[in-house]
Amino acid sequence: ISSVPTIRRLPSYLHIIEAAQKEGKDFISGTVIAEELELEPIQVRKDLAITGISGKPRIGFPVAELLDAITKFLDWHHTHRAILVGAGNLGTALAGYAEFNRHGMSILAAFDSDSRKQGTRINGVEVFPLEKIGEKVKELEIELAVLTVPSPYAQETTEVLLAAGIKAIWNFTNIKLKVPKGIIVQKEDLSSGYAVLSVKIARNRN
Amino acid sequence: ISSVPTIRRLPSYLHIIEAAQKEGKDFISGTVIAEELELEPIQVRKDLAITGISGKPRIGFPVAELLDAITKFLDWHHTHRAILVGAGNLGTALAGYAEFNRHGMSILAAFDSDSRKQGTRINGVEVFPLEKIGEKVKELEIELAVLTVPSPYAQETTEVLLAAGIKAIWNFTNIKLKVPKGIIVQKEDLSSGYAVLSVKIARNRN
Ligand SMILES: NC(=O)c1ccc[n+]([C@@H]2O[C@H](COP(=O)([O-])OP(=O)(O)OC[C@H]3O[C@@H](n4cnc5c(N)ncnc54)[C@H](O)[C@@H]3O)[C@@H](O)[C@H]2O)c1
Ligand SMILES: NC(=O)c1ccc[n+]([C@@H]2O[C@H](COP(=O)([O-])OP(=O)(O)OC[C@H]3O[C@@H](n4cnc5c(N)ncnc54)[C@H](O)[C@@H]3O)[C@@H](O)[C@H]2O)c1
Structure with missing residues (x-):
């Protein structure tokens, strides 16, 4: 997979270029993007090169083409x-995060073992009992599961998801999931962001 | 700031080395860490070099020293x-995330404009009205604010935090905060993780 750090930066470039498009700009320079995000201009140019679109000196990158290329990439x-799966606080916040919808991730159903939550909606998404996972994954042609259950239930819930035919899991629990070859698991841990923040705070102190 | 991608990987190294320590191991090899995280061994060695601890060929890195060096770094x-600030779904999930406590981040008070939330607790953290921010930041010697309000209130809430003497803000809203020089702002956007996941899904499909 090409550089993960580059891919992680692309959504913030998208934000800035979309804003430039709304202002009616036809071109945008790598330096303008770099200043907005406090990055090095060379870093931005190297990142954007991955999309196959190149900028022209003194004019910059064509806004519409660049947006299309990043979105496709x-x-x-x-x-x-x-x-x-796991319609608690974190799950509800993710179901309600408008950016995901804008970027093409559609959370179409939620699942929870707590009978009090079943039949309710979290930010508009209906909550079903776990027994319905197999049926809903087929009916709704689901490819991805977001896992926000408490860590002790991570592996057993994953078995249910695999049996239902899920091919990719976005894992917010602390457990390293055991999955067969070919299944995509992406771990997400906000401790990574906190690590960067802590180092910045420590540098500032000294 | 040294490489952000390196710093982001350190918490997951910490997990693995802590587990090795619990199993009574005195040394751990960069290759074992790399296999567990599906990274290149050379990447892990380059990252760990940042802590000043070096491994010995065929023996590996000293577990206790490495843990201490990463934690200090x-x-x-x-x-x-x-x-x-913003005791909603995301704020409540962050207040309840045990990893933060383990890594030294103590959320000591929460604030919300909704009077129904004031006086309640979110995962054990008391919720106060916004007017109390100045008083609590002094009383509790707070250095950091986690911002999980709806985006339209991001800048005005930031002004209150700056007036109270906050020096660092972990920003979960979509707004680029205007702050004076010297104030640390760290933006967090789960769209970055979703970008990496999307690329993995697309590579798998082709
Ligand atoms: N990765 C991160 O950065 C990060 C940040 C915050 C929280 N978390 C993790 O996310 C998870 C959820 O956190 P939260 O704050 O939303 O907790 P929560 O308690 O609010 O939500 C958990 C939900 O899962 C449900 N549940 C319990 N067992 C289940 C099962 N077997 N199958 C389906 N649903 C089940 C519960 O009924 C509850 O609704 C936890 O594992 C937590 O550690 C991760
Ligand atoms: N960065 C990310 O990856 C990410 C992911 C999910 C949500 N979010 C963002 O986090 C924020 C919170 O999301 P949520 O799901 O918890 O929403 P939520 O509606 O559950 O919580 C928002 C809370 O803020 C409170 N609030 C409103 N105005 C306020 C003000 N002026 N001062 C103090 N508190 C105020 C509300 O009363 C509510 O309790 C939103 O901006 C959302 O876009 C970011």
Whole structure:
């Protein structure tokens, strides 16, 4: 997979270029993007090169073409149909995060073992009992599951998801999931962001 | 700031080395860490070099020393005293995330404009009205604020935090915050993780 750090930066470039498009700009320079995000201009140019679009000296990158190329590179022109398992605080916040919808991730159903949550909606997404996962994954042609259950239930919930035919899991629990070859697991841990913040605070102190 | 991608990987190294320590191991090899995280061994060795601890060929890195060096590098041997503003779904999930406590981030108070939330607790953290921010930041010697309000309120809430003497803001909103020089702002956007996941899904499809 090409550089993960580059891919992680692309959504913030997208924000800035979309804003430039709304202002009616036809071109945008790598330096303008770099200043907005406090990055080095060389870093931005290297990152944007990955999309195949090149900028012209003194004019910059064509806005519409660049937006299209980044969106295609991220596969965000396809809708990724998702379910969410664990309709708690984190799950509810993710179901309500408008950016995901804008970038093509559609959370179409949620699941929770707590009978009090079943039949309710979290930010508009209906919550079903776990027994319905197999049926809903087929009916809604789901490819991705967002896992926000408490860590002790991570592996057993994953077995249910695999049996239902899920091919990719976005894992917010602390458990390293055991999955067969070919299944995509992406771990997400906000401790990574906190690590960067802590180092910045320490540098500032000294 | 040294390489952000390296710093982001350190918490997951910490997990693995802590597990090795619990199993009574005195040394751990970069290759074992790399296999567990599906990274290149050379990447892990380059990252660990940042902590000043070097491994010995065929023996590996000394577990206790490495843990200490990574923790010190991340400034996680200091407690970072924090408040949280916006006691909604995301704020509540962050207040309840045990990893933060383990890594020295202590959320000591929360604030919310909704009077129904004031006086309640979110995962054990008391929720106060916004008017109390100044008083609590002084009383509790707070250095960091976690911002999880709806985006339209991001800048005005930031003004209140700056007036209270906050020096660092972990920003979960979509707004680029205008702050004076010297104030640390760290933006967090889960769209970055979703970007990496989308690219993995697209590569798998082709
Ligand atoms: N990766 C991160 O950065 C990060 C940040 C915050 C929280 N978390 C993790 O996310 C998870 C959820 O956190 P939260 O704050 O939303 O907790 P929560 O308690 O609010 O939500 C958990 C939900 O899962 C449900 N549940 C329990 N067992 C289940 C099962 N077997 N199958 C389906 N649903 C089940 C519960 O009924 C509850 O609704 C936890 O594992 C937490 O550690 C991760
Ligand atoms: N960065 C990310 O990856 C990410 C992911 C999910 C949500 N979010 C963002 O986090 C924020 C919170 O999301 P949520 O799901 O918890 O929403 P939520 O509606 O559950 O919580 C928002 C809370 O803020 C409170 N609030 C409103 N105005 C306020 C003000 N002026 N001062 C103090 N508190 C105020 C509300 O009363 C509510 O309790 C939103 O901006 C959302 O876009 C970011």
